[in-house]
Amino acid sequence: xxxxxxxxxxxxxxxxxxxxxxxxxxxxxxxxxxxxxxxxxxxxxxxxxxxxxxxxxxxxxxxxxxxxxxxxxxx
Numbered sequence: 001x002x003x004x005x006x007x008x009x010x011x012x013x014x015x016x017x018x019x020x021x022x023x024x025x026x027x028x029x030x031x032x033x034x035x036x037x038x039x040x041x042x043x044x045x046x047x048x049x050x051x052x053x054x055x056x057x058x059x060x061x062x063x064x065x066x067x068x069x070x071x072x073x074x075x
């Protein structure tokens with residue numbers, strides 16, 4: 001695994017919409033901006049551990065259900 005890299009994937013948009021939350025709704029629940037929710041959903045921003053825990057709690061799912069590792073091709 002020395003040459004492989006992992007990226008953080010997420011199911012935030014899927015789970016957020018399943019819970020009938022807008023980005024603004026979820027942002028208010030976890031006390032961040034709507035833009036922060038958008039950038040996490042689009043994998044532009046990797047959330048802190050604290051934010052990941054707040055998001056999973058607000059959406060009533062485990063952190064592992066919300067976030068997962070995506071392995072890029074090893075060379």
